[in-house]
Amino acid sequence: MKFRLTFLIFLLSLVASAQKDTSKQLGVKEIESIYIDTDEVFKINIKTSTNSDLISISTHSEGEYFNDIALNTEVKENAIYLTTKFREILKSGFDKLSAHKVFSLEITLEIPEELRVFVKSNIASVEADGAYDFVQVQLNSGYCNLSNFTGNALVNTFNGAITIQTTDATVTASSRNGKVILPSIVIGKHVIKATSINGDIRIVEN
Known part of the structure; x- marks a missing residue:
């Protein structure tokens, strides 16, 4: 019984250590557009809100290489740019082992209504709801x-x-x-x- 309990705790610690969550909030003053150019992202969730003047960005990453994937956020003039950053060895097709590597990054955004959103990704799927000025989505496999x-x-x-x-x-x-x-x-x-x-x-x- 003691061995089983120890083994269960060990498994739970492995699961907890193989994932990472981040979150941040940005003011929307003068922001008109959001550009999301994110390769190797599993899923992108976007929803609009009438109750906030902030843009909330959260990520959930997990898998064997969860620590090697990150989301860069940059504000330029009236736009926010979101891009993925990861080690070269994790890029699709970089080496013959890449297909066997397990990693994923999920992005969730909550934004005010009537913004322009541009999404481009090689593998991500996009779930979006709410009111927007304009949405452009370009996906390969998602x-x-x-x-x-x-x-x-x-x-x-x-x-x-x-x-x-x-x-x-x-x-x-x-x-x-x-x-x-x-x-x-x-x-x-x-x-x-x-x-x-x-x-x-x-x-x-x-």
């Missing part, structure tokens, strides 16, 4: 899900599916090899365009 979305958007994926739940928007959608589900009449003051090479696209009216 999916994009915009729920309860209000605003203009341009979403491009290579393999990932696109799901958009919106209202009061004129929507166009096309996929070269995937299925497209689009309401017969989608017209409104906002403009949303979704395109994919291999992913399915589904547009739902609120």
Whole structure:
């Protein structure tokens, strides 16, 4: 029994030591745009809030190389730039062992409404909801899900599916090899365009 308890404590300590959480808050005075250029990120969560004048940025990293992945934050004029920083050996395709390395970084942002957000990533999936001025998403393997979305958007994926739940928007959608589900009449003051090479696209009216 004592051995089992010791072993359990050891396993819990290993789990705790193999992950890291960070958080920060930035003032939004004069901030109009957020640029997220993050390779090797597993997931990006974005939501808007009407109750805060701050931009909250939190990260959760875990895996064998969790300490070698970091998120850089830089403020330039009216924009915030988020980029990933990690050792060269962790980059996709850098060496033949890279495919066997286990690591992930998840980013969560809570921002005021009516900002412009630009996202680009090789593997990340994007979950976003709320009201924006404009959102642009460019993904390679990940999916994009915009729920309860209000605003203009341009979403491009290579393999990932696109799901958009919106209202009061004129929507166009096309996929070269995937299925497209689009309401017969989608017209409104906002403009949303979704395109994919291999992913399915589904547009739902609120």
